[in-house]
Amino acid sequence: xxxxxxxxxxxxxxxxxxxxxxxxxxxxxxxxxxxxxxxxxxxxxxxxxxxxxxxxxxxxxxxxxxxxxxxxxxxxxxxxxxxxxxxxxxxxxxxxxxxxxxxxxxxxxxxxxxxxxxxxxxxxxxxxxxxxxxxxxxxxxxxxxxxxxxxxxxxxxxxxxxxxxxxxxxxxxxxxxxxxxxxxxxxxxxxxxxxxxxxxxxx
Amino acid sequence: xxxxxxxxxxxxxxxxxxxxxxxxxxxxxxxxxxxxxxxxxxxxxxxxxxxxxxxxxxxxxxxxxxxxxxxxxxxxxxxxxxxxxxxxxxxxxxxxxxxxxxxxxxxxxxxxxxxxxxxxxxxxxxxxxxxxxxxxxxxxxxxxxxxxxxxxxxxxxxxxxxxxxxxxxxxxxxxxxxxxxxxxxxxxxxxxxxxxxxxxxxx
Numbered sequence: 001x002x003x004x005x006x007x008x009x010x011x012x013x014x015x016x017x018x019x020x021x022x023x024x025x026x027x028x029x030x031x032x033x034x035x036x037x038x039x040x041x042x043x044x045x046x047x048x049x050x051x052x053x054x055x056x057x058x059x060x061x062x063x064x065x066x067x068x069x070x071x072x073x074x075x076x077x078x079x080x081x082x083x084x085x086x087x088x089x090x091x092x093x094x095x096x097x098x099x100x101x102x103x104x105x106x107x108x109x110x111x112x113x114x115x116x117x118x119x120x121x122x123x124x125x126x127x128x129x130x131x132x133x134x135x136x137x138x139x140x141x142x143x144x145x146x147x148x149x150x151x152x153x154x155x156x157x158x159x160x161x162x163x164x165x166x167x168x169x170x171x172x173x174x175x176x177x178x179x180x181x182x183x184x185x186x187x188x189x190x191x192x193x194x195x196x197x198x199x200x201x202x203x
Numbered sequence: 204x205x206x207x208x209x210x211x212x213x214x215x216x217x218x219x220x221x222x223x224x225x226x227x228x229x230x231x232x233x234x235x236x237x238x239x240x241x242x243x244x245x246x247x248x249x250x251x252x253x254x255x256x257x258x259x260x261x262x263x264x265x266x267x268x269x270x271x272x273x274x275x276x277x278x279x280x281x282x283x284x285x286x287x288x289x290x291x292x293x294x295x296x297x298x299x300x301x302x303x304x305x306x307x308x309x310x311x312x313x314x315x316x317x318x319x320x321x322x323x324x325x326x327x328x329x330x331x332x333x334x335x336x337x338x339x340x341x342x343x344x345x346x347x348x349x350x351x352x353x354x355x356x357x358x359x360x361x362x363x364x365x366x367x368x369x370x371x372x373x374x375x376x377x378x379x380x381x382x383x384x385x386x387x388x389x390x391x392x393x394x395x396x397x398x399x400x401x402x403x404x405x406x
Contacts, residue, residue, distance in 0.1 A: 111372065129373040129374065129375060132373065154375065154378075157366070157369055157370075157373070157375065158365070158366040158369070158370075158386075159362070159366075159389070161369060162361070162365035162366050162368065162369040163360070163361040163362075163365050165365065165368055165369050165372065166360055166361070166364060166365040166368050166369075167360075167361075169314065169368065170332040170335065170360070171332065172332060172357065172360065175357075183361075186362070186389065
């Protein structure tokens, strides 16, 4: 690389850089003006060189995507409820809880800001999508292992994930009660007697 | 106001300013780097003072929302097909056609970028949402006038509008055929014999 002054007084470990940069992105996204954070602004707030950010993430979009997927994975521990219906309902309940918080709305906003621009390749978009869908994909895999027949990723995207995005975009709160069960029933059909006992909140 | 040099050589009419500013927003959003356009950049490209933009629209978010709703209203002439199912299917078909074009994806991106930041009031969000829903609302009103019982705006948002947003966000193309009919059937139930003859594409 080119010669560069050591502006980082105390050399940070890669994990420290990552944590500081992630926190800077979340802080900037949560600022009242809601501006789209630039890499120089993120670097300044995190106390790292902006070249470190470009080297590690390549682009702002990739960085935002990394922040979002990391936070979403941390905030949604995927408990095995014992059934596809239970797992999807728990996922939707976690999403309802998340978008009721300021940080949750910021994360959704970050996904939208990191969405593919016209310059992205199809492969980059597909990778972004699959990272976002990882938690849903493991719910599907558990269902297959149980002998259940889960809906396709695209159907889950359209019917279970999409509503959370548009509600954040337009600032429309989800219904106060029963929303996770409503979304899952649209996807899987109404619960039957067989579902009782394995579905949280189906009482 | 403060004294200001007349940088606009030829004074534009309000409608000319509006058209030039709208076109500048669309051009900047369609640029390969996909950056979020700033008001100074929009003003420069449109050849108007940025104070004119602030005076007329108040904020970048309000400007983006105006561009989006204007273009969407122009691109979706709401033909009365004679039934709620037909009208919603035609709306969904127009949306499929739209997101297959670069300009259509740019418009969805603009909606996401103009989405409420934490600084917006609930009233601003609600107005933004209602402007976006105006074409759907007139479909609902026609249905009520015919004696049909249309779904709520929230159900239409979740099941018919939301999928288009997430598909643009994640770059997932809609299915090649039958997607408008699929979305409308999820919303209204499968078509019956009574629907034949009034539903485009139901053959």
